[in-house]
Amino acid sequence: MENKNIFKPAIVIGASLIISFIIFSLAFYNSRISTDAISVTGSASKEVVSDNAKFSGDFSRIVKISNLKSGYDQMASDLKLVKSFLKEQGIDDKDVTISPVSMMENYNYKNDFQTEKEYTLRQQLEISSKNVEKITALAQATQALINKGVIFSTNQVEYYYTKLPELRVSLLSDAIKDAQARASKMVESTGKKIGNLKSAASGVVQVLSANSLEVSDYGAYDTSKINKNVMVTVRASFGIK
Numbered sequence: 531m532e533n534k535n536i537f538k539p540a541i542v543i544g545a546s547l548i549i550s551f552i553i554f555s556l557a558f559y560n561s562r563i564s565t566d567a568i569s570v571t572g573s574a575s576k577e578v579v580s581d582n583a584k585f586s587g588d589f590s591r592i593v594k595i596s597n598l599k600s601g602y603d604q605m606a607s608d609l610k611l612v613k614s615f616l617k618e619q620g621i622d623d624k625d626v627t628i629s630p631v632s633m634m635e636n637y638n639y640k641n642d643f644q645t646e647k648e649y650t651l652r653q654q655l656e657i658s659s660k661n662v663e664k665i666t667a668l669a670q671a672t673q674a675l676i677n678k679g680v681i682f683s684t685n686q687v688e689y690y691y692t693k694l695p696e697l698r699v700s701l702l703s704d705a706i707k708d709a710q711a712r713a714s715k716m717v718e719s720t721g722k723k724i725g726n727l728k729s730a731a732s733g734v735v736q737v738l739s740a741n742s743l744e745v746s747d748y749g750a751y752d753t754s755k756i757n758k759n760v761m762v763t764v765r766a767s768f769g770i771k
């Protein structure tokens with residue numbers, strides 16, 4: 531009985547030594563792995579010119595409820611003027627989307643129930659075209675519609691680059707090369723060299739206006755300028771030999 535009690539502490543101590551050795555071995559192994567690789571961030575960018583533009587705007591009329599019919603007639607007249615204007619600007623019908631007329635009641639701030647209700651009739655249009663210069667010129671010429679009595683309002687022209695997926699692939703390749711060059715420079719002083727690529731993870735795509743540095747952690751896509759700068763980043767890990 532006493533011998534069994536003597537062996538119990540010895541078994542516990544032995545097991546503890548084995549576990550400690552395993553933990554130490556794993557820690558040593560992991561530390562060796564970390565010194566056999568280096569992780570760096572590489573980037574690549576390219577300036578592009580937008581190849582698609584989107585123009586949007588709307589025209590409207592405010593009418594009393596008793597004049598709804600004449601209001602819709604006026605909207606139909608305005609639509610003819612808008613279509614004629616677009617044709618004069620060389621805009622293709624297939625590039626134009628015109629929504630139905632919407633009607634929204636205007637709020638009566640005076641809470642005067644004797645005042646006749648008023649409504650705003652509004653019709654929206656959107657134009658998407660590969661002819662960026664023509665869309666830009668169109669946005670600058672809408673004063674002609676206003677001069678004809680159309681209550682026309684425009685939004686800022688949006689510029690896009692449609693070949694972004696293909697460009698992203700080529701830029702990722704360049705970003706990995708940039709990461710490799712950075713890694714080589716970092717280990718140069720140690721007398722070692724960079725080995726094979728172990729892993730790589732691409733970051734978000736940044737589409738910025740030319741000369742802009744306003745990047746975002748979630749990616750950015752500036753649509754306000756024709757000239758853009760597309761940038762990608764990649765986190766790459768290389769072996770060290």
